[in-house]
Amino acid sequence: MKKNLSNTVEFHPVSAPDFLPPPQLRDLQFQRLRAIVQRAYDRQALFRQRMEERKLAPADLKSLADLAKLPFTVKTDLRDTYPFGLFASPMEEIVRLHASSGTTGKPIVVAYTAADVEVWTNAMVRSFACCGVHAGDVIQNAYGYGLFTGGLGAHYGAEKLGATVIPISGGNTQRQLMVMKDFGVTVICCTPSYFLHLLDQAAELGINLKDLPLRAGIFGAEPWTENMRRRIESESGIQAFDIYGLSEIVGPGVAMECQCQSGPHIFEDYFYPEIVDPKTGKVLGDEEEGELVLTTLAKFAMPMIRYRTRDITALTSEQCKCGRHLRRIKRISRRSDDMFIIRGINVYPSQIEAALLAVEGTLPHYQIILTRERGLDEMEVQVEVTADFFSDTVGALEKLQSNLSRSIETTAGLRAKVRLVQPRTLQRSEGKAKRVIDQRKM
Amino acid sequence: MKLKQLSLFLENRPGALSDPVRLLGKNKLNIITLSLADTQNFGILRLILRDWERAKQLLEKQGFVVKVTDVVAIEVQDRPGGLAAILAALEKAGINVEYMYAFTLKKEDKGVLVFRFDDPDRAVQALQKARINVIGEIELFKRLEA
Numbered sequence: 282m283k284k285n286l287s288n289t290v291e292f293h294p295v296s297a298p299d300f301l302p303p304p305q306l307r308d309l310q311f312q313r314l315r316a317i318v319q320r321a322y323d324r325q326a327l328f329r330q331r332m333e334e335r336k337l338a339p340a341d342l343k344s345l346a347d348l349a350k351l352p353f354t355v356k357t358d359l360r361d362t363y364p365f366g367l368f369a370s371p372m373e374e375i376v377r378l379h380a381s382s383g384t385t386g387k388p389i390v391v392a393y394t395a396a397d398v399e400v401w402t403n404a405m406v407r408s409f410a411c412c413g414v415h416a417g418d419v420i421q422n423a424y425g426y427g428l429f430t431g432g433l434g435a436h437y438g439a440e441k442l443g444a445t446v447i448p449i450s451g452g453n454t455q456r457q458l459m460v461m462k463d464f465g466v467t468v469i470c471c472t473p474s475y476f477l478h479l480l481d482q483a484a485e486l487g488i489n490l491k492d493l494p495l496r497a498g499i500f501g502a503e504p505w506t507e508n509m510r511r512r513i514e515s516e517s518g519i520q521a522f523d524i525y526g527l528s529e530i531v532g533p534g535v536a537m538e539c540q541c542q543s544g545p546h547i548f549e550d551y552f553y554p555e556i557v558d559p560k561t562g563k564v565l566g567d568e569e570e571g572e573l574v575l576t577t578l579a580k581f582a583m584p585m586i587r588y589r590t591r592d593i594t595a596l597t598s599e600q601c602k603c604g605r606h607l608r609r610i611k612r613i614s615r616r617s618d619d620m621f622i623i624r625g626i627n628v629y630p631s632q633i634e635a636a637l638l639a640v641e642g643t644l645p646h647y648q649i650i651l652t653r654e655r656g657l658d659e660m661e662v663q664v665e666v667t668a669d670f671f672s673d674t675v676g677a678l679e680k681l682q683s684n685l686s687r688s689i690e691t692t693a694g695l696r697a698k699v700r701l702v703q704p705r706t707l708q709r710s711e712g713k714a715k716r717v718i719d720q721r722k723m
Numbered sequence: 724m725k726l727k728q729l730s731l732f733l734e735n736r737p738g739a740l741s742d743p744v745r746l747l748g749k750n751k752l753n754i755i756t757l758s759l760a761d762t763q764n765f766g767i768l769r770l771i772l773r774d775w776e777r778a779k780q781l782l783e784k785q786g787f788v789v790k791v792t793d794v795v796a797i798e799v800q801d802r803p804g805g806l807a808a809i810l811a812a813l814e815k816a817g818i819n820v821e822y823m824y825a826f827t828l829k830k831e832d833k834g835v836l837v838f839r840f841d842d843p844d845r846a847v848q849a850l851q852k853a854r855i856n857v858i859g860e861i862e863l864f865k866r867l868e869a
Binding site: 673675682700701702705706 | 728730734739764767786790
């Protein structure tokens with residue numbers, strides 16, 4: 282039995298900033314921006330140095346538009362200053378660390394003060410409320426718990442919202458379906474591809490999700506398409522919502538779709554968005570496609586000023602029918618770098634290179650093949666066999682395969698199938714091999 | 724007393740085996756014997772040829788990864804227990820057999836097997852001590868011509 286998803290659910294007070302009139306919202310953003318830029322200037326050596334190079338001081342920030350003068354922060358800044366370089370709070374004030382995989386061996390670590398966790402939790406409460414989830418809902422949280430921000434981020438928000446949280450984490454599909462059925466789950470949080478996998482498994486077990494109380498899915502941590510949304514909604518009878526976030530900024534809850542399902546609203550009193558030309562860095566206008574740049578307005582342990590997300594999208598300030606004045610982003614279509622996301626984990630080809638290099642000592646020719654089978658993403662790394670590593674015994678080659686596979690798991694954080702292939706069989710284009718073949722049908 | 728064996732890496736896909744075999748045939752190189760080790764993902768083709776150096780050059784030119792390994796050809800009595808006697812001698816000396824395969828060649832009541840050992844020199848010593856006939860390259864090719 283589907284419960285009706287009402288548009289007039291009780292208003293959660295935490296959501297109030299969603300409805301601030303634009304002039305007041307801009308004012309609030311500017312006050313917060315000044316404070317956070319001052320904090321970064323005082324406490325982040327890297328930011329101060331970049332400001333000084335540009336002969337800028339926090340006092341030069343006279344309006345929101347002046348933000349465009351400030352230097353960018355990029356992902357490698359987090360890696361280069363690992364472990365504590367961008368912390369703006371002493372460890373005594375930091376209550377939580379999270380991490381995502383970096384572009385090479387070192388992880389990207391992010392820190393939170395108690396107030397930061399509160400901000401994040403509020404962003405998640407607002408995310409749930411935005412799409413009509415409320416106290417009394419039973420939320421199955423199938424995002425991974427641990428260093429990944431997905432699990433705990435959604436968990437804290439769902440609890441504060443007053444919903445029942447089932448912290449089931451990822452994996453074990455049969456148990457997921459049993460819990461969903463037996464406890465009357467109404468909302469699920471997971472990656473969209475994992476939900477497709479759940480759908481397939483349910484069909485195999487003779488469970489029709491349309492017969493269950495499940496009515497909404499909060500899907501994120503990887504790119505997906507309108508086609509996937511249509512398939513999910515028609516096959517399961519739920520509403521599928523797009524949530525956006527990244528751990529460098531806070532985690533999930535940076536932006537969330539409302540019931541109009543017309544692109545995620547950015548909680549811009551916390552996260553200030555800009556769209557820039559990925560090549561020149563020039564700020565682009567409303568509706569223009571470019572790279573999303575975010576500035577944290579209310580994060581103390583690790584302020585991020587003009588963080589380059591590498592996600593390509595566009596901003597729209599067109600008033601949404603839901604009444605929120607928060608600007609929306611278009612569905613993330615692609616990235617301005619070579620990162621790809623598999624099962625919610627960010628992977629860079631350079632990580633795979635580092636892993637292969639660690640085992641073989643030199644870099645063999647390789648190719649990454651991404652496939653989606655029964656809703657589940659798989660990564661296969663094809664490696665050309667070289668004379669140095671070829672052996673006439675099966676055992677030695679199988680050992681090489683498993684060493685490569687283990688090395689990839691260590692550096693990239695996920696299991697990959699390694700397939701040895703004959704030399705000169707991998708595609709090479711213009712001297713530079715095409716490293717990633719994405720065969721997933723989104 | 725050792726023989727040279729060529730090993731080739733092959734992918735597990737249709738046609739993978741015929742490419743090197745066709746190349747050798749075209750160049751009038753006769754394969755004396757071979758064995759194919761296969762796993763789910765790949766195969767290893769092991770070849771004994773008289774002119775292994777030329778074969779190696781040709782194969783490598785075609786882009787194959789080729790490895791040369793020393794193997795040992797051992798004469799075995801063609802009767803029950805023939806192989807067991809050889810293995811007993813190896814076992815006594817603590818020598819591990821990596822893999823083995825046969826020659827189609829047979830002389831009177833004796834067959835010939837190819838063995839790959841970790842340490843072929845020590846294996847030859849142990850076999851000779853046990854009075855087992857190890858066949859060298861010259862003798863092997865002589866028998867082939869007979």
